[in-house]
Amino acid sequence: MRTSVIPFGPQHPVLPEPLQLKLTVEDEVITEAVPALGYVHRGLEALAQNRDFHQMVQVTERVCGICSVLHAICYCQGLEDIMGITVPPRARYLRVIWGELLRLHSHLLWMGLFADSFGFESLFMQLWKIRERVLDIQEATTGNRVISGTIRVGGVSRDMDARQVHWIADQLTWVAHQVRQIEPVLREDFTIRRRTEGKGVLTSAQARELGAVGPVLRASGIAQDIRQTGYAAYGELDFEPVTATAGDCHARCMVRLGEIDQSIDLIHQALDRLPGGDIRSEVRGRPQGETLMRVEQPRGEVVYYIRADGGKTLSRVRIRTPTFANIPVLVKLLPGIFLSDVPVVVLSIDPCVSCLER
Amino acid sequence: MNGNTTTVEVRNLLGEATRLKIDGYRLVTLSGVNTGPDQVEILYHFDKDLTLVHLRLAASREAPVPSISPIYPAAFLAENEIQDLFHIRFHGLVIDYQGTLFLPREMESTPFCRYDRSETPRPVSPDPQSAKSAGGA
Amino acid sequence: MNHALIILGIGLVAGPLLGGLAGGLDRIVTARLQARTGPPVWQPYYDVIKLMAKELVVVNGWQAFCVYSYLFASMLALILFVMQSDLLLILFTQALGAVFLAMGALASTSPYSQVGAHRELLQILTYEPLLFLVGVGIFLETGSFKISVVMQWKDPLILKLPLLFAALGYVMIIKLRKSPFDLAASHHAHQELVRGVFTDFSGPLLGMIEIGHWYDTVLILGICSLFWATGPVPMAALAAAAYATIILIDNAAARLNWRWMLGHVWAMGLALALVNLICRHQG
Numbered sequence: 001m002r003t004s005v006i007p008f009g010p011q012h013p014v015l016p017e018p019l020q021l022k023l024t025v026e027d028e029v030i031t032e033a034v035p036a037l038g039y040v041h042r043g044l045e046a047l048a049q050n051r052d053f054h055q056m057v058q059v060t061e062r063v064c065g066i067c068s069v070l071h072a073i074c075y076c077q078g079l080e081d082i083m084g085i086t087v088p089p090r091a092r093y094l095r096v097i098w099g100e101l102l103r104l105h106s107h108l109l110w111m112g113l114f115a116d117s118f119g120f121e122s123l124f125m126q127l128w129k130i131r132e133r134v135l136d137i138q139e140a141t142t143g144n145r146v147i148s149g150t151i152r153v154g155g156v157s158r159d160m161d162a163r164q165v166h167w168i169a170d171q172l173t174w175v176a177h178q179v180r181q182i183e184p185v186l187r188e189d190f191t192i193r194r195r196t197e198g199k200g201v202l203t204s205a206q207a208r209e210l211g212a213v214g215p216v217l218r219a220s221g222i223a224q225d226i227r228q229t230g231y232a233a234y235g236e237l238d239f240e241p242v243t244a245t246a247g248d249c250h251a252r253c254m255v256r257l258g259e260i261d262q263s264i265d266l267i268h269q270a271l272d273r274l275p276g277g278d279i280r281s282e283v284r285g286r287p288q289g290e291t292l293m294r295v296e297q298p299r300g301e302v303v304y305y306i307r308a309d310g311g312k313t314l315s316r317v318r319i320r321t322p323t324f325a326n327i328p329v330l331v332k333l334l335p336g337i338f339l340s341d342v343p344v345v346v347l348s349i350d351p352c353v354s355c356l357e358r
Numbered sequence: 359m360n361g362n363t364t365t366v367e368v369r370n371l372l373g374e375a376t377r378l379k380i381d382g383y384r385l386v387t388l389s390g391v392n393t394g395p396d397q398v399e400i401l402y403h404f405d406k407d408l409t410l411v412h413l414r415l416a417a418s419r420e421a422p423v424p425s426i427s428p429i430y431p432a433a434f435l436a437e438n439e440i441q442d443l444f445h446i447r448f449h450g451l452v453i454d455y456q457g458t459l460f461l462p463r464e465m466e467s468t469p470f471c472r473y474d475r476s477e478t479p480r481p482v483s484p485d486p487q488s489a490k491s492a493g494g495a
Numbered sequence: 496m497n498h499a500l501i502i503l504g505i506g507l508v509a510g511p512l513l514g515g516l517a518g519g520l521d522r523i524v525t526a527r528l529q530a531r532t533g534p535p536v537w538q539p540y541y542d543v544i545k546l547m548a549k550e551l552v553v554v555n556g557w558q559a560f561c562v563y564s565y566l567f568a569s570m571l572a573l574i575l576f577v578m579q580s581d582l583l584l585i586l587f588t589q590a591l592g593a594v595f596l597a598m599g600a601l602a603s604t605s606p607y608s609q610v611g612a613h614r615e616l617l618q619i620l621t622y623e624p625l626l627f628l629v630g631v632g633i634f635l636e637t638g639s640f641k642i643s644v645v646m647q648w649k650d651p652l653i654l655k656l657p658l659l660f661a662a663l664g665y666v667m668i669i670k671l672r673k674s675p676f677d678l679a680a681s682h683h684a685h686q687e688l689v690r691g692v693f694t695d696f697s698g699p700l701l702g703m704i705e706i707g708h709w710y711d712t713v714l715i716l717g718i719c720s721l722f723w724a725t726g727p728v729p730m731a732a733l734a735a736a737a738y739a740t741i742i743l744i745d746n747a748a749a750r751l752n753w754r755w756m757l758g759h760v761w762a763m764g765l766a767l768a769l770v771n772l773i774c775r776h777q778g
Contacts, residue, residue, distance in 0.1 A: 004606045004609065004610075005606070006606045006607070006610070007606075012689065013683075025606070025610075028610065028613075034453070037459055037460060038458075038459060038460040038461065041460045045443075115749075118749040118750055119674050119675075119677060119749055119750025120748070120750075121525075121529060121674075121683075122525075122528055122529045122746040122747070124529075125529035125530055125531060126529070126530060129530050189749070191674075191675050191749035191750075192749050194749070194751055194755065195749050195750070195751065195752075208382075208384050209430070209431060209432070210431055210432050211384060211386070211387075211431075211432025211433075224407075224408070226408070228408060289359075290359050291359055291360065292359055292360060292361065292389075292403060292410060292412070301386075303386055303387055303403070305387075305389040305401065305403070307391055315391070316389075316392070318387075318389040318390070318391075320386070320387035320389075320436070324387070324435060324436070325386075325387065325432065327435055328431055328432045328434060328435060331453075332431070338752060338754075339610065339688075340678070340750075340752040340753070341752070357460065
């Protein structure tokens with residue numbers, strides 16, 4: 001028996017983000033994994049104490065580039081809840097559209113990285129090619145590829161016209177077609193199944209106990225999706241949480257694959273039912289009170305605890321990102337697996353370190 | 359706040375957490391709020407079938423807070439974070455970073471509170487590094 | 496004497512020339528399969544020239560010694576091949592080179608190189624028996640281990656030894672470090688071991704390893720081409736077809752782990768090879 005400690009990160013090509021896992025390895029089997037964080041902690045929660053509550057929208061959107069819009073939506077919903085603002089219906093639908101576009105490109109990005117983690121480079125390239133088209137839609141409708149900057153307290157700052165609505169629907173049909181072509185590879189390919197099935201199995205009891213969120217939770221058979229609470233316009237759209245029962249890495253991939261289809265469907269629904277009218281309500285006064293707001297991000301539920309005491313700045317903004325909730329899962333899953341499966345299992349929770357270290 | 363809030367104290371915190379666990383609640387997260395020079399309010403958020411329940415604990419920097427991580431393993435990261443950011447000690451943590459989860463070891467203040475070095479509360483478990491620096495100061 | 500020197504020269508030049516070219520074509524074809532444009536065909540040479548121009552940093556003397564030995568063994572193996580020498584001698588020379596590379600990685604203390612070298616040795620363990628059986632198969636068919644005899648053989652060996660050729664395919668995938676068996680070191684460093692055995696080599700030493708890999712590539716394609724040794728054109732065509740197939744497999748497969756490789760390649764490869772040999776000599 002040969003015991004060695006392998007530093008997985010903070011600079012590691014599999015995970016291009018500064019997360020370190022100290023892996024104790026005995027003959028290529030992991031016996032212990034301890035995460036070390038804090039390489040890029042930015043103190044954005046503390047920044048809330050000297051930025052006014054409108055400026056904080058900008059800050060929350062920059063917590064993470066890949067979940068940008070949904071951070072801003074969650075924060076704005078929290079403030080709207082405290083201040084009792086009703087968001088116009090058109091703004092609620094636009095939030096759904098941008099939120100789902102974000103989920104779409106985030107899942108495609110993740111799938112590419114996941115393919116790369118088990119050495120399937122051509123799949124990685126193809127998936128990112130599709131993702132580019134989604135980013136084009138984001139750029140055409142918001143002006144930015146990743147960080148849209150269109151969400152405001154009380155609504156949104158940009159509208160889209162009928163021509164754009166048609167164009168988005170066309171583009172999404174292309175995306176759906178491309179994804180459908182790749183789907184059999186992800187679902188059936190022998191080498192992929194060999195690398196992902198039965199790896200990093202999380203039972204539903206463990207998922208509940210370890211506080212797993214998002215696709216990790218749903219892949220273990222628990223149909224919980226925060227979108228079911230019906231925030232924004234989700235209450236008026238038809239969808240069912242995508243679940244799988246195996247709880248392994250392949251199941252997590254399948255859940256995300258299902259959510260890509262679901263997102264495309266939700267955007268089509270939202271585009272069809274897009275109501276007219278204003279896109280932003282007036283915001284008066286200063287917030288006072290506290291709230292806990294949850295939104296479903298690509299990686300799982302994001303939680304904003306906001307407390308305001310009537311001042312221009314907020315007294316506390318606490319951001320619990322999905323990766324933060326899934327790290328205990330990772331600590332539980334890693335011991336006992338082979339070193340060659342570490343990238344697959346680590347990526348299967350979709351770690352986002354910039355979210356993790358606000 | 360959306361969801362019921364119960365105020366708990368240090369002595370019945372673990373009991374309440376156990377009761378929620380038996381009822382099938384999932385820990386969402388913990389939030390710390392600075393309420394005074396020596397006071398930190400800790401909120402425990404739980405969820406069951408999309409319904410939220412909160413526990414509100416008024417903690418003091420003087421006395422350590424019992425960790426719920428033996429009951430809810432999910433809590434260990436959030437408790438370590440509060441330990442870092444608010445300079446409060448939890449005892450019984452399953453994985454204790456000793457205040458170095460996000461902060462470097464030589465850090466002398468924490469983001470959400472300003473305190474004097476001399477007022478540094480002694481660590482619960484003997485940590486050679488901080489014990490030495492406290493002795494030196 | 497003059498004739499021998501010319502052959503020596505051909506052997507020395509063929510490695511970098513054909514190997515580098517094959518590498519460049521591989522990168523372009525792979526890129527096209529991945530919806531990219533890819534680098535120019537000369538990119539492998541640019542890479543090596545750049546590596547050679549860098550400062551020489553070695554972890555310890557053993558590392559440098561092992562790299563020189565690896566390069567020397569790879570060159571020698573190809574020269575022996577071009578001189579149409581004994582197939583067994585060639586196989587053992589190239590195996591020696593491969594072991595030196597793993598030893599070089601073991602000379603440093605980094606866990607990535609250590610685990611990478613461990614996997615490299617397992618890979619050698621996996622493909623060497625198959626490569627040896629290929630040699631035996633050629634011997635049983637032609638009655639000699641001498642490549643000069645094989646070259647004069649009238650019938651294409653592949654018609655008689657198709658399953659053995661398939662077993663050689665496994666060897667080629669492992670030896671050329673392609674998916675699904677790019678375990679010890681993937682072409683780009685996106686795996687859990689960073690670059691596995693190559694992690695601790697840098698600058699000119701890494702350049703030399705790259706050149707050694709070119710020699711290895713040409714040698715293994717050369718052995719592959721022996722299966723249709725009726726003339727230079729069929730030989731080149733067979734090698735090119737095999738290489739193209741391997742690139743295709745590389746782009747259509749994920750990386751597997753060494754446990755699966757050892758079990759599968761031994762079971763399938765040895766079965767293919769033995770069935771072929773038994774059928775030829777019992778029936």
